[in-house]
Amino acid sequence: MVSFDHREPGTDPADWTAFLDTVTTLPVQLDTVASVVVVAPHPDDETLGAGGLIATAAEAGVPVHVLLVTHGEGSHPDSPSTTPEDLRSIRDTEFRAALAVLAPAASATVLGVPDGGLREHPDVLRAALTERLAGVDGPVIVVAPWRGDGHRDHRIAGEVAADVVSHATGSALLEYPVWAWHWDEPSAPAAPWDRARSLALSSAVLDRKRAALDAYPSQTRPLSPAPGDEAIVDDRHAAHHLRPTEWFFAESPAQSSRSRESFDAHYERKPEGWDFDGSWYERRKRAVTLAALPHERYRSALELGCATGVLTAELTERADAVLGTDIAAAPLERARLRAPAARFVQAQLPSEWPDGRWDLVVMSEVGYYLSPSDLDATIDRVLGSLDDDGVLVACHWRHPDDDAVTSGDVVDARLAERWPRPALVRHVEEDFVLSVFPGPAVVSVATTEGLTP
Template sequence: MVSFSHTDAGTAETVWTAVHGDAAGVQALRIDGLRRLVVVASHPDDETLGAGGLIARAGGAGVPVTVVVLTNGEASHPRSRTHDPGRLAELRRIEVTAAVTALAPTALVRLVELPDGSLAERPEEASRAISVELGAGGPGTWLVAPWSLDGHPDHAAAAEAARHAARGRGVSLFEYPIWAWHWSTPGDPIWSDGVLRTLDLAPEDRRRKSRAMALHISQVQPLSELPGDEAIIQAAFGAHFEREYEIFIEIETEKESGNRASLAGDFFEEFYAGNRDPWSFETRWYEERKRSLTLSALPRKRYRAALELGCSIGMLTAGLADRCDTVAAVDIAEQPLQVARARLVSRPSVTFARLTLPTEWPEGSFDLIVFSEVGYYFSAEELRAVLGRCRDSLAAGGVLVACHWRHPVPEYPLTGDQVHAELGRLAGFERTVEHRERDFLLEVFEAAPARSVAQHEGLVP
């Protein structure tokens, strides 16, 4: 752990502002997929400092919010002669409840009451308390906790407890810095440890956060004029939390599944054995409707050259052939390729190849790449390699469209939501279309800065 004190001068907010400015260069945190928010605080006030704006935004959007406060923060003033730990615990329980209500009136507060300063000694209890609030988790559930590299032992312990609770639940995990703004500097290597996300705060979010912070009276005001009763959150430190944005570190979850190997060709050859259409692509209305939506999401009417990854028996390939001058379709298994070739034998503009991605890759440049129902077959590492190949194979102004089933499948190394989360990290690209249903995600990515369909057609500037 880093050695620091709240009385140290610390890094001025102007230093961080010079680097982040309006957080340009840091990827945006979008909450439109958020369905439930669980925020972990090591101590009362952590939730407001690090994630108060997010709590306010989620509450304002009608998202259920729960704040899990692991300790009462009774060790905040160890030298106080006016407030013993019992009195401080009582005050801080009242303060955090009022602050969370100010952020989001319908939010729930869970007081776990583990000993302040000793969370590292109670990992199972901390993790269990978080797990209870997470329940089954699943897509759309966000778990937000203190940053593991924040320099405070209780924050590191809370982060570890949250990571343990997140495993196997399919949740999105984020961590928030607090003390790192104080003791570290922008060039500190700790900031290269994870993917930074920024949440721009609306005026109402900032107003609620400011009001909530003021309600943590025992932290922002002196307990008395006596030595040892000084305010913990002094003006220079508090300035870090008056920004127009909050920054979070996105943490990779599902490490067990993320380390699983990609599914091999033998898996698919066995899956197709004796069944030309095991997923019922030809007969299910679900599949027909999803293909229509995918084709409708393409931002241009016509494409020069398309690449379809994981074409299976060629149902979507046929639709692409009507919109593209050429289509290069690939799959890992030979059996579905035989069906696809027979289906499109009269379309010489369509070619098929059996390839094992990402080590094998088709030659050429494409202005459309279709990545549909295939990403979750890869390991986390190979998925990143595939997406890098996609980026390198796209022509200038090219489009990447992705569509994936959202429900977990035990045999698959990843979930559809994990695939699309990785797509959202693709450097240099931005999401221009998003269609989200309970069953699947359909998204389009284009090189930044991208223009909308209406802009391309001159309807808007």
């Protein structure tokens, strides 16, 4: 994730103006849209990122609904004058006032997720957005923060929105930047301007956006003269958002899984792949993974994406037969030396699926390299080859990965959505998420041992 300080001056708005004049873009079209749904992680995000779109849609008679994820109570963590409880109430009132300025007929749902806590509660937004889209008859534009915006809640909101839209027929996604204007550099932008979309704002719409932003004095003006009460969106910040054009990023074309060539190049640079042996994070994660297995012993284990076989070697101590697969050939040479009791085969998921039945399948740090369609097909492959008393163990890194197609949280959520039974184990911490998904005949350890009534 990008690290930035909102108190710093950040990129000069004039630098962006010069850059934006060079951007080739397509216009945002609202003439065939049945509804606009805006995802706002915090009160004022809807105004900063999409206030012009909300007002323009309202003028065109397009229904608008805003999903406000948090109350924004964490905006001033060091304030000596205003508590988070005060801010919660203040910002709720400001949000209602701003939305009434932008689109008096617009509706809103406040989800009440703790500010800064969307990563721990993504399913709240997922369920609300899924329900909202299911109730609309006709094409919908979902507007959500750009996933690369640099704020954790913005990233998770964007990821959840992208995942829901990918499974909702007739929906399209537009992503808006908020903090990227502040930290990104027009000379070498990180944002995907090759897929930019623009919306020209009439003078009346721009005036409404400006008035809506003024409805957030808790953010645009200091709470008090004391340190910790500074404005979050000062005039310099606001200038990024009060342009006569609003900017969005369209969803990229259908994503592909990470290629075999990219993994080959990785292992050519780093033959051991990642620091599986030396890293305490890796060693501890393996210990947590093995401890989560509900059976002491397995008949036949399949490890997807085994890399250099470090976890595979430990699985051979828990299973009668172990097969490891990886997309690249180079790590398998090391894996065969490290885990001589296991078998290994080079295979690309999900098309090159190994023959066999398994009572243990391990998917560790591989799911987020798969496209959404390949991930779904892989889940189907696992379900089709897993014995009734078997389990799938999935463990994934939760921080950004430049080579990943999705994220660990998205993979875990998709597995939970597609799996016929609830997870037997779900371990979530800041760095990784681990879930154990049971087959139809799996019962708890205590039940298996006759310890329960």
